[in-house]
Amino acid sequence: MNSAAYRPWAGLSLLVLSTNLLATPAPSVEERLARLEARALAAEADAARLRREVEHLNRQFAINSSVPAQLQLSLSERVAQIEARQQSLESNTSTLASSVSSIENLTEGFSFAGYARSGMDVNSQESGAGRGSPYMTPAGSVGGSVGRLGNEIDTYASVTFMKESQASNGTHAKFTVKIADGMETPNPWAADESQIHVQQAYSELYELASFRDIPMLRDARLWAGKRSDRDNFDIHWLDMDVVSLEGTGAGIYDVQLTDDWRLNASFMSRSYGDFDIETNKDIRSYIGTLNQFFDDGRWQFMLSGIYSDQNDAKLNKKEESDVDDSGNRLNEAGLTPAGSGWHGLLAYHRPDFFGQEGMFKAALLYGLGLGAELKSIGSDGELIDDARALRLAMYGHTRLSDYWRIAPALVAERSKDRYVPGDDYRWLTFNLRLANELTDNFEMVYEFSWQTMDLDPLSYHGRQAASGDFWKFTLAPTFKAESGDFFERPELRLFATYMDWSRELDNFSTEDDFGQKGFKSGGVWQFGTQMETWF
The missing domain is CATH 1.10.287 (Helix Hairpins)
Incomplete structure (x- = not known):
């Protein structure tokens, strides 16, 4: 065994250990x-x-x-x-x-945060390792998530370290680095499957002395580096970002144009893979974003432009599988991918659930060309010029009684001409999570998911047309430090999940789980345990 392969984990462990020692009250x-x-x-x-x-x-x-x-x-x-x-x-x-x-x-000024989950499950059909993920269905190939409870078999962990300081003139500085890793193996030593990486590394300046006499910039924050946008938001019980802007670049946040109008602006870069076969030069895309908030943040309008002049350019070395007769790069469907695109989001945020305890959010997203990947802006370089997509997302949570909580979510999408002219993807997911608080440390959690889809990929990636439904029900006895909130962690869960789907979905692809030996339509039970925590 090569011990050097585990040094990244050892370094991270020492860093976390040393941090804990420093954080111990003294x-x-x-x-x-x-x-x-x-x-x-x-x-x-x-x-x-x-x-x-x-x-x-x-x-x-x-x-x-x-x-x-x-x-x-x-x-x-x-x-x-x-x-x-x-x-x-x-x-x-x-x-x-x-x-x-x-x-x-x-x-002084040092802090850290983290998230982790780890679980295992057993499949009743195979009497072996279970299968699944929130994106396990055919609709998952284009972003259609289903409920995550009792459906995650991976181990994922991330730790974020932050250090803040203040200059003599009053300007504040903050450095953030986030390290993450994920794998599906249950083995304690898993260097071969480790994907440990630096997910974020950026610095911010705020309360700048130079901006104190400029009202609109008084609260502005400047940043540069590799990061996830501060105002990304997701549907936790689906493990799905409503919108995610990530990359390496720079920006300015919290420009207060008026009392009810706040503006964020950023410019980021991403990579679509190799462009020059001889030098392995990346195909770069560039994303410019204006993110505006109105009425004290209740309304949000976000507009992004994506540009990649190399994505449809000529390769320096011609290979039949990669270029057409004119030397233009081809996507995996044999078509020239888009060189630009637009992405827009209109969102409504409520700090309550229509006057009741909880919260509610709704978002309408639309994208063209490279912007037709609606969840992760500018991340899909295979989209063609005519690609277009529309998505609606609504979710929230509230309390039904003193001992019952409820969290509904609905997401629907329609997209056309994504990778092949004439392809068509339609899907809708409804998810409902219920929690019954039985003691201060124990609750019964239930989750029901239903997804319907009508997909016609026109043989892209060898995928076949599929139309049908998927549904899942999970029962999860859950222990936690304090019951009473959907977002209180850590949680230690046992679960039993029953799922089934239309027979037509088994033939969508030979590369996904559906239709494989021991995992066909007709009903599947899975049992397991999971830990989830954040701080």
């Missing part, structure tokens, strides 16, 4: 100095007591000259040793105070 500098001062005073008292004893003995020596002179010398040496120890202790007190101050300066 006595303040004042408390530590008080303890040291008490020890110094005790040493001074010991020295004074010994001096008095020596003086007493000296007086006795004067009376009784028979007391050996060696004893007098021994006592004097003892006093000198104690005085030296006292001086050393005072020096150590000063050194320790300086060290404690340095440590507190290092950890």
